[in-house]
Amino acid sequence: MLSAAARAEIEAHLKKYPTKRSAIIPALYIAQRAHGYLTPEAIRDVAQVLELEPTEVRSVAGFYSLFYKEPVGKHVIHFCNDLPCALRGADEFLKKLCARLGVEPHGTTGDGMFTVEPAMCLAACDRAPLMQVDLDYFENLTEEKLDEILDGFRTGTIQTDAASVIKSELA
Amino acid sequence: MEHVILRHRNIPDLHRLEVYQAHGGYEGWHKAVTEMKPDALIDLVKASGLRGRGGAGFPAGLKWSFIPKDIFPKYVVVNADESEPGTFKDREIIERNPHQLIEGVALACYAVQAGTGYIYLRGEFKQPARILQKALDEARAAGLIGQNLFGTNYSLDIQLHLGAGAYICGEETALLESLEGKLGQPRNRPPFPALVGLYSKPTVINNVETLANVPPIALNGADWYKKLGTEKSPGTKVFCLSGRVNRPGNYELPLGTPFRVLIEDLGGGIIGGKALKGILPAGASALILPASAIDVPMDYESVAAAGSMLGSASIIVLDETVDILWATEKMVRFFRHESCGKCTPCREGTHWLVREMERIRRGEGKPQDIDLLLDITKNMSGKCFCLLGDFATSSIVSTIKHFRGEYEAATRTNGQ
Numbered sequence: 234m235l236s237a238a239a240r241a242e243i244e245a246h247l248k249k250y251p252t253k254r255s256a257i258i259p260a261l262y263i264a265q266r267a268h269g270y271l272t273p274e275a276i277r278d279v280a281q282v283l284e285l286e287p288t289e290v291r292s293v294a295g296f297y298s299l300f301y302k303e304p305v306g307k308h309v310i311h312f313c314n315d316l317p318c319a320l321r322g323a324d325e326f327l328k329k330l331c332a333r334l335g336v337e338p339h340g341t342t343g344d345g346m347f348t349v350e351p352a353m354c355l356a357a358c359d360r361a362p363l364m365q366v367d368l369d370y371f372e373n374l375t376e377e378k379l380d381e382i383l384d385g386f387r388t389g390t391i392q393t394d395a396a397s398v399i400k401s402e403l404a
Numbered sequence: 405m406e407h408v409i410l411r412h413r414n415i416p417d418l419h420r421l422e423v424y425q426a427h428g429g430y431e432g433w434h435k436a437v438t439e440m441k442p443d444a445l446i447d448l449v450k451a452s453g454l455r456g457r458g459g460a461g462f463p464a465g466l467k468w469s470f471i472p473k474d475i476f477p478k479y480v481v482v483n484a485d486e487s488e489p490g491t492f493k494d495r496e497i498i499e500r501n502p503h504q505l506i507e508g509v510a511l512a513c514y515a516v517q518a519g520t521g522y523i524y525l526r527g528e529f530k531q532p533a534r535i536l537q538k539a540l541d542e543a544r545a546a547g548l549i550g551q552n553l554f555g556t557n558y559s560l561d562i563q564l565h566l567g568a569g570a571y572i573c574g575e576e577t578a579l580l581e582s583l584e585g586k587l588g589q590p591r592n593r594p595p596f597p598a599l600v601g602l603y604s605k606p607t608v609i610n611n612v613e614t615l616a617n618v619p620p621i622a623l624n625g626a627d628w629y630k631k632l633g634t635e636k637s638p639g640t641k642v643f644c645l646s647g648r649v650n651r652p653g654n655y656e657l658p659l660g661t662p663f664r665v666l667i668e669d670l671g672g673g674i675i676g677g678k679a680l681k682g683i684l685p686a687g688a689s690a691l692i693l694p695a696s697a698i699d700v701p702m703d704y705e706s707v708a709a710a711g712s713m714l715g716s717a718s719i720i721v722l723d724e725t726v727d728i729l730w731a732t733e734k735m736v737r738f739f740r741h742e743s744c745g746k747c748t749p750c751r752e753g754t755h756w757l758v759r760e761m762e763r764i765r766r767g768e769g770k771p772q773d774i775d776l777l778l779d780i781t782k783n784m785s786g787k788c789f790c791l792l793g794d795f796a797t798s799s800i801v802s803t804i805k806h807f808r809g810e811y812e813a814a815t816r817t818n819g820q
Contacts, residue, residue: 249563251603254585258527258568283585296587296744298569299527311528316688316734317490317646317720353571353738354489354687355528358646358720359653368530 235278239263243282253283257293261300270301299368306341306348308386308393311365314351317358326362327351329376333383346387367393408632408640409616410656412500419535421542424503430548432622433507436514438554445515449618451626453638458483458574458611459686459715461637461704464618470598471516471606478606480512481583482523482615484532485567485574488687489738490718493642493654494612498525498532501616502539506562508615510549511622513560516608520561524579527568537564571742575790576609578744589746590790611716613642633659637703641714645671647721648678659703666702667721678723682806686715688735689795691802692722712802728807729814732799733761739796750793753784757800769815774804 235243246259260283264275271294273287280287294300301309312330314323327338331349334342341348357363360372371382385391412418415427424430436445450465471478482505486494497505509521525533540562543549551559570588572578577591580602601607617639621629630638637659643666646652650672657666663683667673674680680695685702691712693700700710707714722731740754760777763769781797788794804811 249565252584255565255583257585258566258582261568262566293585293587296570297527297567300568315489315738316731319734320647320720320722320726320731321652352528353741354487354491356486356492356495356526358490358492358644358718361646365528368528370531 234274235264235282236267239267240278240282243279254285257283257285257290258297261290261294265300268304269307270304304341307346308366309348309350311350311352311355311368313353313355313357313361313363315354317354318361318363321361323362326374330364330379333379347383369393407656408620409497409504409613409642410501410654411504418501419499419503419539421503421539421546424501428623429503429619430507430543432619433510433514433548434554436511436622437556437558442515442517445511445622448626449515449621452621452629453626453636454614454617454621454629455637455639455704456611457613457617457641457716459488459689459713461714464610464614467598467610468512468515468608470596471608472599473517475606476517477520478516478518479602479608480509480516480518480521481576481579481602481607481609482509482521482612483574483576483579483609484523484525484529484612485571485579486529486612487526487571487574487742488689488716488718489735490646490684490687490720491644491716492646492718493644493716495529495532496642496654497612497616498529499535502536503543504616504619505536505612506539506543506549508618509562510560511618512608512610512615513562514558516606518608519559520563522563522565522583522602524565524567524573524583526573527566529566533564533566540564570744571738572744572790572792575792578790579609580607587744589744590792592789634701634703634705636705641702641717643702644716644718645721646718647684648675648723648726649673649721650675657702660701660706662699662701663719664698666719667698671721674721674723676723678725680721681724681726682722682728682803684720684722685712685717687718687720688738689713689791689798690715691798692806693802694806728803728810729761729765732803733758733765735799736761736796739792743792743796747789747793749784750788750790750796753780753788753793754796756780757796761800764811764814767814768818770818771812771815773815774808774811778804 243260246256260279264279276290277287280290314327338351362374363372417423446468454464455461513521567573573582573588575590578588582588597607633639640656641659642656655670683693684690697710704714736757740758743750743754745751
């Protein structure tokens, strides 16, 4: 079940658009926050608020790579190994990241802390190697820096803000 | 070099409203709303010769003039879905000079008399979106965006919208579909968005950098702008330099600057003093140019004449150590991943291109596989629903053209 606060947040997004359907992406982000991925219940709840069929919502959710249909780690790492980054050693660095976490690409650590996803260009090619953790940028990585970041997430000294970025009040 | 777009490099804290306003910010906006007729603003942008910076290079003022006067509401949609491999200019504009973008959006809205502007940012731009939202809030609080602006009867609302991870949404009609809450898949054209766009209403879609050019034009005039760049490609352009260079980054330069100045002078040359092998002038979508293109001027006409396109000007530099087949496989993998699946030539073609490249790189390719690759591209080129399908073939076609020897060496041992 969507919390009352989540429902209110989705309702506020509706004011930005002339159709309810336009709020589907913001609504799915909000619904995904509760469990880190989109449960069938979350899909149904979003469909109900937007007055759509659950299958329509599921098909939209399935199209976009930032919506997860299966459980993921507490923190999702998107590591860019696309061509511009790979020209600056990103493939080798990704191997080191995976080795440190004991996972293969697309895998989740045994403790459920991290999922590692290789990413297509993240618009930071001049700062490779780089990754996003929960969509926050961590750039110009070195092995030392990487260790600090992973430790920081494990100990809670680094936190990413999962709250909705875009406010919904009208001008 | 005087910056027109990356002015924050000269002016600290330009992202703050009071700093932006202290440097002429929103003066053009105030003047337009209080003193100019919308058509006069369109004429001004037409006269400046400003061309779209998202890739196609279409004249911005002309695009605005296609919007019918008698159909309401109308929309301005900003393409901030910056996803082309090697492109990172819009992000810098959004994060460091957000008010110049907002003022550009506002001017575009006024020019076509749209009451709402939507800025569509790629989902991965959570942090840039946060900065932009803050700037937008500041502009609203200062009465620069909102109801009855400057005591006139013109009202404007600007909203941000985050995507959720799909390269195809940079294609303007796919972006509109996504903004309407559907799968981000391209629409058939005609009708064009100028007539039937967002919510089936007349819609202007411009790139972030294009709109960031508009406030300086509104403030300083078309003649001032035309003094920058070349006759057919006026103004400056933000070039994204990446790959095997010492100083990658964004460089704002007059259009028509040769690749050599960007790569050797500004970019500090190639890492380790190696030799240049090839240049991708517009990310993974571009036909690769050989090292001999180093003196080609970077403007729309010259890069096209040299056999590629300037596109969004994301220049990826490959040096002599780069395995061309490896780089090409990376690029076709990108397009396979990002194909939206709507049309068969792209969905299936990108799949087969990756399979063939994998086979050749595993050492299992035969000499005839080179022509097979070209045959697949012929079945895609011009036959896909949108340009993404055509772009997916660029790396294959152009690397076989310029580096066929590497394909032959990789397939030679397997005979016929």
